[in-house]
Amino acid sequence: MVVTRFAPSPTGYLHIGGLRTALFSYLWAKKNKGKFFLRIEDTDKARNSVEAAEAIVNAFHWLGLTHDGEIIYQSSRDEIYAKYIQQLLDEGKAYYCYMSKEELSELRETQMAAKERTMYNGKYRDFDGTPPEGITPAIRIKAPQSGTITVKDGVKGDVIFNCLDILDDFIIARADGSPTYNFVVAVDDALMGVNEVIRGDDHLSNTPKQIVVYEALGFELPKFYHVPMIHNHEGKKLSKRDGATDVMAYKEMGYTPEALLNFLVRLGWSHGDQEIFSMEEMIELFNPKDINKSASIYNTDKLDWLSAHYLKNTPNCELAELLIQYDLILTSHDKKEILLDAIKERAKTLKEMALLAKEILETPSFYDEKAVKKAYKEDSASMLNAFSAKVSACAELHLPSDYHTLMEEVVSELGIGFGKIGQPLRIALLGKLSGPGLDSVMAIIGKDETILRITNVLAAHS
RNA sequence: GGCCCCAUCGUCUAACGGUUAGGAUCUACGGUUUUCAUCCGUAUUACAGGAGUUCAAAUCUCCUUGGGGUCACCA
Numbered sequence: 141m142v143v144t145r146f147a148p149s150p151t152g153y154l155h156i157g158g159l160r161t162a163l164f165s166y167l168w169a170k171k172n173k174g175k176f177f178l179r180i181e182d183t184d185k186a187r188n189s190v191e192a193a194e195a196i197v198n199a200f201h202w203l204g205l206t207h208d209g210e211i212i213y214q215s216s217r218d219e220i221y222a223k224y225i226q227q228l229l230d231e232g233k234a235y236y237c238y239m240s241k242e243e244l245s246e247l248r249e250t251q252m253a254a255k256e257r258t259m260y261n262g263k264y265r266d267f268d269g270t271p272p273e274g275i276t277p278a279i280r281i282k283a284p285q286s287g288t289i290t291v292k293d294g295v296k297g298d299v300i301f302n303c304l305d306i307l308d309d310f311i312i313a314r315a316d317g318s319p320t321y322n323f324v325v326a327v328d329d330a331l332m333g334v335n336e337v338i339r340g341d342d343h344l345s346n347t348p349k350q351i352v353v354y355e356a357l358g359f360e361l362p363k364f365y366h367v368p369m370i371h372n373h374e375g376k377k378l379s380k381r382d383g384a385t386d387v388m389a390y391k392e393m394g395y396t397p398e399a400l401l402n403f404l405v406r407l408g409w410s411h412g413d414q415e416i417f418s419m420e421e422m423i424e425l426f427n428p429k430d431i432n433k434s435a436s437i438y439n440t441d442k443l444d445w446l447s448a449h450y451l452k453n454t455p456n457c458e459l460a461e462l463l464i465q466y467d468l469i470l471t472s473h474d475k476k477e478i479l480l481d482a483i484k485e486r487a488k489t490l491k492e493m494a495l496l497a498k499e500i501l502e503t504p505s506f507y508d509e510k511a512v513k514k515a516y517k518e519d520s521a522s523m524l525n526a527f528s529a530k531v532s533a534c535a536e537l538h539l540p541s542d543y544h545t546l547m548e549e550v551v552s553e554l555g556i557g558f559g560k561i562g563q564p565l566r567i568a569l570l571g572k573l574s575g576p577g578l579d580s581v582m583a584i585i586g587k588d589e590t591i592l593r594i595t596n597v598l599a600a601h602s
Numbered sequence: 603g604g605c606c607c608c609a610u611c612g613u614c615u616a617a618c619g620g621u622u623a624g625g626a627u628c629u630a631c632g633g634u635u636u637u638c639a640u641c642c643g644u645a646u647u648a649c650a651g652g653a654g655u656u657c658a659a660a661u662c663u664c665c666u667u668g669g670g671g672u673c674a675c676c677a
Contacts (some may be wrong), residue, residue, distance in 0.1 A: 149677045184676055241675070250676095257604055258673075278675050296607065298610035305605050306673075314675040321677050345606055345672040368608075368670090375669060403614095406626090412613055413625040432615080435670065439613045442627050452640075486639040515637090547636085566637060574638035 142174030143333045145324070146207070149181040150192035154199040155385040156438065157340065157370045157378050160404045165338045166424035167405070168206050177332055178207035182215045183324055199387045203397045206420075212332065214324055224327055224357060225239060225279060225312060233356045234312060236277035239262040243484040259308035279313035281323070281356060289348040294365040295431045301348045310349055322346055326353035329362060338365040341435070342377070357386060365428045368408055368435040378438055394491030396454075399447040406442070408432045409410060416449065444488045456480040466494035472579060475584045478540065482576035482584070500581055503593060504571030507600060511573040515563035521598055523561045524568060526550055528594045537587045540579035540591070547579065568597035 144165035148158055168515050169176035178200070180193050193213075202209065228234035237260075239247075248258045265282065284303045289298045301307075312323035319327075325346075329337060344366045364504070372382040384390065390400050402417050409521065411417075411425045451459070459480050460470045470476040479497060487493040530546045536545060551558055566573055569581050582590045 147677090151677075181677060237675095244675085252603095255603070275629050299606070313610075313673050316675080318675085322673070325677085340671095341607070341666075342671055343677095346677095366607085377671075406614065408614090413616065415614090415626055436615090437613065439627090442614060445627060448640090465635080483639095486643090551636090560636085562636035572638095578636075 141409055142169055142172035142336050143177070144174065144336050144338055145177040145179055145329065145334045147179040147181050147328075147333065147339075148196055149184070150189060150196065152192055152195075152380065152387040153388065154196045155378070155380070156387065156404065157385070159199070159203070159387050160407060161339055161367055162200075162205065163401060163422075164365075164409070164431070165296065165336075165424050166207075166426065168336060168338060168428055169208075170323040170423045170428055171385075171513055174204075175208040175333075175545070177209055177212065177334065178537040179212040179328060179332070181321070181324070181555055182213060183318055183321065195388070202388065202391055203401060203576075212328070214328065217324075217328070218318070218364065220331070221313075221327060222317070225319065225323075226455050228281060228312070229279065231356075232282075233526055234279050234281045235264060236271070237280045237309075237311070238267075238271050238275045238277045239263055240275055252311075253379045257305070260310070261310055265309055268594030275458050276315040278311045278315045280309040281312045281352060283307040283309050283352050289351055291344065291347045291364060292352065292361075293344070293347075294363055294428050295368075295433060296344070296366055299344065299347075303348075306345070306348060307352070312353070322349040324456075325360070326350040327357070330354065330357070332361035333549065335360075335362045335480075337362045337366070339365060341366050341368045365431065367431055368433060370407060371435050371438075373437065375437065378491075382438070386474055392491075394493070395443065395447050396450055396462070399443065399450045402446050403443040407436050407438075416446075420561070448488045451484050451490070451493065454484070456484075459484060459490075463494055463497070468497050475586075478580055479584045482580045486576070496575075497551070499570060500576065500584055503589070503596070504569070506571060507567055507597065508572040511567055511571075512601070516567055516597075516601060518566070520564035520602070523550070523554060523556070524564055524594050524598060526552060526554065527561060527565065528591055529596075531582075531587060531590055534587075538583065540577065542579075543582040543590075544579040564597070565594070568594045 146162035146165050166176045225234065247261060253257045284307065287303050289301045289303060291300055309323065311320055313319050347364060349363065370378045374380050378385055405417055406415065407424050409430055411430065456477055460476060463470065479500065483493050483496040487496055527550045530550060534546060550561060562578060563573060565578055566575065569578065
């Protein structure tokens with residue numbers, strides 16, 4: 141059984157990059173009918189916050205990504221870690237290190253001055269004398285001092301590290317007894333049965349350290365997939381300074397989960413030429429072996445296109461539901477079908493849809509100057525009057541086609557083209573020269589409002 | 603700086619030694635539309651550079667260059 145996990149540290153909101161690896165992990169687990177766990181990495185008590193953990197859970201909820209089992213908080217697993225640390229101590233695979241922070245930074249400076257690699261010098265590795273006074277020791281693991289460690293990575297291939305280049309006896313428990321990242325990750329993944337680790341590229345160089353822990357504890361290694369980074373426009377790792385990286389910001393901007401997820405799944409992964417993926421298709425087709433090796437740059441052009449695509453293909457009843465969040469309440473509007481049909485093809489986001497709807501529903505409070513100058517001619521008033529009279533005289537007006545018929549009549553009676561009356565009428569109805577079909581607009585706002593808007597524009601330009 | 607990763611249109615990507623290097627997006631133009639948008643069509647734009655291996659290289663090897671990541675008692 142495939143078991144994957146997403147293991148964020150709760151230092152902020154869920155960001156785009158994290159979401160993508162979470163999505164990949166989720167899809168791979170689902171595809172294999174396995175498990176997808178969520179684990180909060182909050183071993184650093186000084187940095188994490190409860191709010192951040194909640195924010196991550198909220199984002200998952202919005203996106204419809206569900207994790208299996210309970211959320212695991214590392215902060216509540218101290219006894220477990222203590223047990224394994226003790227085991228390593230007992231087996232002589234880890235030891236107390238009495239080097240003070242001052243001594244350590246001194247060592248580091250000396251090494252830097254000598255242009256050597258900065259690393260722990262193993263002073264207490266085989267220490268059996270009397271420990272120095274007044275120092276609470278940290279615990280270090282005995283790392284191999286020669287040979288190589290190979291990370292068999294499903295994306296990058298075999299990555300071989302020389303122990304001498306990258307390893308030292310790193311700390312697995314701080315002086316206060318709390319375990320450190322590379323230790324708990326390995327322990328938790330092993331204990332949780334995680335056998336396929338999909339995570340960011342930036343963890344690749346941590347992996348040998350984790351392998352050291354796995355092997356010291358006798359745990360079986362998982363498969364690793366290190367997914368390339370998402371870069372910003374400058375080509376640097378995407379960070380919080382790069383604007384909208386908070387997943388929930390996309391909700392506020394009016395994007396739907398399906399659009400955002402579809403966008404992200406194609407960042408670093410592909411399946412031939414396919415661009416549109418439903419959640420079912422993602423689960424069906426996703427395979428980490430198809431993950432790209434190179435980093436991608438974050439550019440939301442395609443997100444807009446996807447978002448527009450999904451909006452166009454979303455049933456009106458669903459749209460009406462979704463739009464409530466953007467302050468557009470249509471539930472009781474008798475022409476909401478016509479309205480939604482009219483605006484869903486011209487909006488990139490739900491927020492934009494709500495805006496477009498309001499532009500139709502609200503009586504124009506001003507007229508675009510350029511539009512008036514361009515299209516409101518001397519003979520416009522008489523044509524609008526003629527049309528208005530026809531509308532007044534007509535008792536039954538409901539559908540766009542009803543209004544269209546009236547327009548056709550006016551056009552043929554006056555011997556003019558559609559554009560001749562269409563443009564001024566558009567200014568009357570919407571205050572500008574762009575927008576949905578006029579017959580639809582009139583059907584949506586109704587007979588009285590149509591007459592009112594024509595009267596208004598005539599008054600404003602008499 | 604050490605170690606590691608990466609390199610195809612502006613962007614996301616396809617290509618599993620033999621293709622006129624394909625698709626999508628973006629941009630521009632055209633068609634459809636009373637307008638805008640949608641939709642449809644067309645066009646511009648890419649194998650970082652250099653050596654090899656091979657009958658044949660975007661694809662394999664090496665070097666160069668460029669970019670990125672990582673080096674904590676952070677995760």
